[in-house]
Amino acid sequence: MRILLVEDDAMVSKLYQSKFDLERFETIIASNGQEALDKLPSNPDLILLDLMMPVMDGFEFLEKVKKDPKYAKIPVIVLSILGQEADIKKAQKLGAIDYFVKEEVTPGQVVERIRQHFPQKP
Amino acid sequence: MKTRYKLFLVYLAAVALLLILLSLTYHRWFEAQKQTIFETNAQVAKSTAKTIEPMLLDNYQSVNLPGFDLATLDLPADRSLFLFNPQGSLVFTSKKIANSTQYENFNQQFKSIRGNLNLKTFQSLEFFDPFSQKPQLATLAPVGNTGWLVIISVDKSLALGPIYQLLRWQISLIIILVIIITIVVPFLFNRWILLRIHLLTLQTQKITKGELDNPITSTSRGEIGSLAENLETMRRELKKRITQLVKAKNEAETISQKDEAILASIGDGVCAIDTKGKVILFNDAAREITGFVNERVIGIRFQDIIQFGFEEDLTPNNQFIQKALKDGENTKMTNHTVLIGKNVRVIPVEAGAAPIKTKSSQIIGAIIVFRDVSHERQLENIKEDFFRISSHELKTPMSIINGYVDMILRGDAGKISRKTREYLQEITQVVKRQLALVNDLLSVSRFESARIAFNLQPIQLADEIKKVLEEMTPQAKEKGLKINVDRRILANQLPKVQADPQEARLMFVNFLGNAIKFTEKGKIDVGAKVEKDRVIILVSDTGPGIEEEYRRTLFRRFSQFGAVLKRKSGGTGLGLFITKFVAQRMGGDAWLESSKAGYGSTFAFSLPIVGSKDAQTAKAQLVQEKKARDELEKIRVKPGSFRSPPIV
Numbered sequence: 001m002r003i004l005l006v007e008d009d010a011m012v013s014k015l016y017q018s019k020f021d022l023e024r025f026e027t028i029i030a031s032n033g034q035e036a037l038d039k040l041p042s043n044p045d046l047i048l049l050d051l052m053m054p055v056m057d058g059f060e061f062l063e064k065v066k067k068d069p070k071y072a073k074i075p076v077i078v079l080s081i082l083g084q085e086a087d088i089k090k091a092q093k094l095g096a097i098d099y100f101v102k103e104e105v106t107p108g109q110v111v112e113r114i115r116q117h118f119p120q121k122p
Numbered sequence: 123m124k125t126r127y128k129l130f131l132v133y134l135a136a137v138a139l140l141l142i143l144l145s146l147t148y149h150r151w152f153e154a155q156k157q158t159i160f161e162t163n164a165q166v167a168k169s170t171a172k173t174i175e176p177m178l179l180d181n182y183q184s185v186n187l188p189g190f191d192l193a194t195l196d197l198p199a200d201r202s203l204f205l206f207n208p209q210g211s212l213v214f215t216s217k218k219i220a221n222s223t224q225y226e227n228f229n230q231q232f233k234s235i236r237g238n239l240n241l242k243t244f245q246s247l248e249f250f251d252p253f254s255q256k257p258q259l260a261t262l263a264p265v266g267n268t269g270w271l272v273i274i275s276v277d278k279s280l281a282l283g284p285i286y287q288l289l290r291w292q293i294s295l296i297i298i299l300v301i302i303i304t305i306v307v308p309f310l311f312n313r314w315i316l317l318r319i320h321l322l323t324l325q326t327q328k329i330t331k332g333e334l335d336n337p338i339t340s341t342s343r344g345e346i347g348s349l350a351e352n353l354e355t356m357r358r359e360l361k362k363r364i365t366q367l368v369k370a371k372n373e374a375e376t377i378s379q380k381d382e383a384i385l386a387s388i389g390d391g392v393c394a395i396d397t398k399g400k401v402i403l404f405n406d407a408a409r410e411i412t413g414f415v416n417e418r419v420i421g422i423r424f425q426d427i428i429q430f431g432f433e434e435d436l437t438p439n440n441q442f443i444q445k446a447l448k449d450g451e452n453t454k455m456t457n458h459t460v461l462i463g464k465n466v467r468v469i470p471v472e473a474g475a476a477p478i479k480t481k482s483s484q485i486i487g488a489i490i491v492f493r494d495v496s497h498e499r500q501l502e503n504i505k506e507d508f509f510r511i512s513s514h515e516l517k518t519p520m521s522i523i524n525g526y527v528d529m530i531l532r533g534d535a536g537k538i539s540r541k542t543r544e545y546l547q548e549i550t551q552v553v554k555r556q557l558a559l560v561n562d563l564l565s566v567s568r569f570e571s572a573r574i575a576f577n578l579q580p581i582q583l584a585d586e587i588k589k590v591l592e593e594m595t596p597q598a599k600e601k602g603l604k605i606n607v608d609r610r611i612l613a614n615q616l617p618k619v620q621a622d623p624q625e626a627r628l629m630f631v632n633f634l635g636n637a638i639k640f641t642e643k644g645k646i647d648v649g650a651k652v653e654k655d656r657v658i659i660l661v662s663d664t665g666p667g668i669e670e671e672y673r674r675t676l677f678r679r680f681s682q683f684g685a686v687l688k689r690k691s692g693g694t695g696l697g698l699f700i701t702k703f704v705a706q707r708m709g710g711d712a713w714l715e716s717s718k719a720g721y722g723s724t725f726a727f728s729l730p731i732v733g734s735k736d737a738q739t740a741k742a743q744l745v746q747e748k749k750a751r752d753e754l755e756k757i758r759v760k761p762g763s764f765r766s767p768p769i770v
Contacts, residue, residue, distance in 0.1 A: 009518055015525040022534050052514055081514050085577055085624050103521040103557050106528030 001118065002026040004044035006036040006061065007079070008053040012102070016048070019107035033061030040071045046114065049096070051080035051087070059094065066095045075117065079110065124344065126311065133307070137300060144296070148289055152282065156259060159281045160246040163261030166201055167244070167274040171265045174205065178268055201276050202251070202258070208269030210236050217253040227252040251275065318346045326353060334361040389493070391471075394478065396487045397447065399423045411471070411494045413464030424490070429462040430473060434749060436460065446475035446488040461492060470499045509564055516560045520553050527553070562700065576622040576708060578741050580732040583657055584614040586627045587648065590634060598638050604645040611650055619657050619729040620737040621708050626729065629705060629712065630659065632697040633725045637663035644722070655734040660715055662724040668717040676714055677702040701727060709740030 003020060007013045008031045020027045028044060030036035033056025036047070047065070051058035058080065066072045078091045083101040091099055097117065100110055173196075197203055197216060205214040210233055212225065219225055228251075235249060244263055251258045259282075260275035279286070318340055325338045338357055340350035385392055391408030395401055404419045412428050419427055430439045442453035454474040461471045473492035477485045527546050530538060538546070591605065598605050610616055619626075637646045644664025651658040668676065677698045702712040709730040717723035730737035 011522050012518060012525075015522050019525070019529060019534065022529075081517055085622075103517045103524070105521075107525045108528050108532050108534075 001046065001114075002028065002042065002044045003114075004028045004030065004036060004039060004042070004047045004074075006030045006033065006047060006053070006058065007050040008032055009050075012050075016107055016110070019111060023111055032056055033058065033064075036061050037064060040065065040068075040074075044074060045118065047074055047076040048110075049076050049078050049080075051078060051082050051091070059090065062091065062094045062096065077110075077114070077117075079105075133303070140296065144292065148285070151285060155282060155285055156246075159259050159276060160261050163201070163246075163259070163274045163276060164244050164263065166198060167261045167263035167272050170197065170203060170274065171263045171272045174270070174272060175265050175268065178265065178270060197274075200280055201274050204232075204260075204271075204273040204275065206232065206236075206271040206273070215253070217251070219253060224252045247273075248278070249275070251277075315346065318342050322346070322350055322353060329357055329360065334364065391490075391492045391494075393424060393428070393490045393492075394487060395424050395443075395447070395490070397485065399425060399447075401427065402487065408492075411463065411469060411492065412461065413467055417464075427463075430455070430471075430492075431460050431462060433460050433470060436462070436468070442473065443475045443488060443490055446477045446490075447485065450477040450479065450483075450485050452476045470495050513560075513564050516564075517557060520557050520560075524550065524553050562697070576625060576704075576744050578620050578622055578708065578737075578744060580618040581621055581623050581626060582614055582616065583619055583621075583626060583650075583659065583729065584611045584616050586623055587611055587630055587659065590627055590630050591648070594631070594634055594638065598646065601638065601641070602643060603638060603641055605648065606645060607648045608650045610652075611648065616650055616657050617652060618732045619710075620732045620734075620741065621710070621729045625704050625708065629701045629727050630661075632701045633659075633661040633727065636697065636725070637661050637665065641665040641722070653728075654731075655736060656710060656728045656730050658726050658728045660724050660726045662715075662722060664722040667719040667721055668714065668723050669719055673714060673717065677712065705729070707740065707744070709734075709736035 003025050005013055005016055005020075005027050007016070007029070010031075013029050013031075017027050017029065028039055028042055030039045032053045035055075036049075037056075049058045049062060058078065062076060062078075065074070065076070072095075076096045077098040077100065078096045079100045079102060080087070080091075081102050083104070088099045098113060100113075201216075203214070203216040204212060207213050210229075212229055212232065231249065231252065235247065242264055244261060247260050247262060249258055249260060250256075254277070257278040258275035259278050260273050263272045263274070264270070265272055322338065322340060325336065328336060334357060338350055338354040340346055342350075385403070385405040388405060389407055391411045392403065392405040393401060393408050394403035400421055401419050401424050402421075404414075409415045409419075414427060424443075425440065430443070431437055432439050439455065439459055442455050445451050445453045452474070453476075455472070459471055459473050461469045461473070463469060471492040472495050473490060475488050475490045478487040478489055479485055527549050529535065531543065531546050531550075587607075588611070591607065595605055634646070634648070641663040642665070646664075647660070647662040649660040649662065651660065698712070705712040705727050710728040712725070712727035715724040715726040730740065
């Protein structure tokens, strides 16, 4: 399974990369929305998206990717510090299929949920 | 009666009396004069009769006419002689007879007169002389016993002429005198009045010049006198009023100077406008804030100088001024207002307007007060950024720690010993605690700066309460505590309230959590009270209760009680504060309903029923803030700019 991890904090991406490595997921990292757009041609199976990033934030990226017919179908799960219901609703409205608040979850829980969404993917 | 009328009457009386006297005098004089003439005539007649007698012939039938000689008769020149025979015909006259007609006339006339006369004696008579065509005064004398008559006559006008003359003179004189008096007296009287009036006028002119100190007097009584009195009263009143006015003016000037001094030193901009919107006052601070330091602004419509607008889109916002001017209401625009001043300078301000009213509550203008809050806005922006960044920065490391700990616990790093597992679990708890603290601290600050978004909507409180109960009942069970829930909550029978569902849940979590934490044994009751405008949720416990000294500051930030809480169970002491703050912002409140040391406590929070006044106010406030926040988001620096570059 190929996951595009869009996260600007290096330590966070390292943490999740470690976990994903253990799960034998392929991880592609982008540190802001613009980079993520550039990395889209790699055709990830899932995008794990942080919201607060420089250059282009998560919301903007999400809007853009969903407008692009080539990549709109890629499922997006949001993983962000922002925990307000308004933000969650906004992300869902823009097309995210799930939402995690970083300090409330562990990488293990995220992986479990991913497996729930994609039971067939190794 | 007034003097002058009396005088006039006296004058009239005098004139009348004079005329009467005159006429009486003249009458007598006339008569006397006539009498004299008659007697003179009589004398002449007598002597003439004596002279004629011997001239009579024929037994007195005729007279020796040629023998008549007027000279011998000694007839005075102004007198005329008429001689009549016993038959009554005129035989001789000294007058010139023009024609026989005249002669006949006289005969006829004499005949008619003769009828009335006693022909034997002297008598006077008056007749009209046909010869001279003039009235005559005459005396008739019989010539002895002959039956012949002699009449001696004189022209009446001749005889009485002098008297008439005199009379005419006197009457003319009198008339002239009367005319003169009638002209002069009123004239004098007029002048007398005019003089008095003139004197009054002079005195009133002094008043016109401003001299109010001299009394107005007049020596006359009557109308002029009363006019003078009235003028004097008027003068005194004028003087009084003017003195008052001058005093008031001076006072006003003093006040005005004081006000000017105050206005000049006020830090806020003050702009006063009249009912047409023209500027009548613009203090120094206003000039500084708007940038119009030296320009002339008085008399100009304020809209031409300054524009108030909404911060978000700069659309005009002058309604608050119109409201003050037209409706007489005090208005305030504390948020999201900007002022566009000179050179299109946009300044965030807090502004307010109030009407200027006269004592009779008539609106004569408005005062606009505004304060430059750019500094505050800046601080707010900095705070806002700080929260966002702190939020991120403070929590991320902890979530990373948690992440690794979790992975190790799951065995991702290999098998771990029991002790390792135990220690790692402790680390997890500590991290949780730290996260909670950071959350609380940031929440408090963010709440205070009113930046938290609430999603107000109609909710069924019972639903939220039940959700929380589901999660937290196990904890209570572990401690052996029973939770009783009000029937209405179980049956969803509470009226809908307006609130953010997440926040409502958190409030209940706070109360229930505290109740569970501090009650060692007994029960917890969750009750509900429905009032006209709000729903109240009560959480009662059988814990130790709260001592008197802690109760006052219970809901304050970092209250003493909070410190106690912290020590006991690692709480932050902020929960109650946040609960109260959040409740109030949603239009409700939170409080300690009752407590008895040793028996337990009851905490309560309320939320406004959908549609109630509190609900509407809260919603309006939050909608406005959200609008502002959304707009601010668009124009501010994107997050992450303060972060260190990723280490890749």
